[in-house]
Amino acid sequence: MIITINGSAHELADGTTVAQAVRTLTTATTGVAVAVNDEVVTRGAWETTALSDRDRVEVLTAVQGG
Numbered sequence: 450m451i452i453t454i455n456g457s458a459h460e461l462a463d464g465t466t467v468a469q470a471v472r473t474l475t476t477a478t479t480g481v482a483v484a485v486n487d488e489v490v491t492r493g494a495w496e497t498t499a500l501s502d503r504d505r506v507e508v509l510t511a512v513q514g515g
Contacts, residue, residue, distance in 0.1 A: 454474065467494070471495065472483055480512075
């Protein structure tokens with residue numbers, strides 16, 4: 450299936466979860482937020498939320514700066 454992650458197309462296996470998709474982009478374990486099709490997915494649901502073909506995923510990471 451083809452998923453758009455942060456604006457780029459990615460081919461992922463059927464049944465890929467939000468957690469698996471996030472791990473393809475970052476190794477960060479804190480400060481990460483995810484939205485699927487413009488709906489925020491709570492961190493507790495990442496492991497059980499399966500993605501579908503043509504889903505749009507946005508992965509945001511917090512960074513320090515000033």
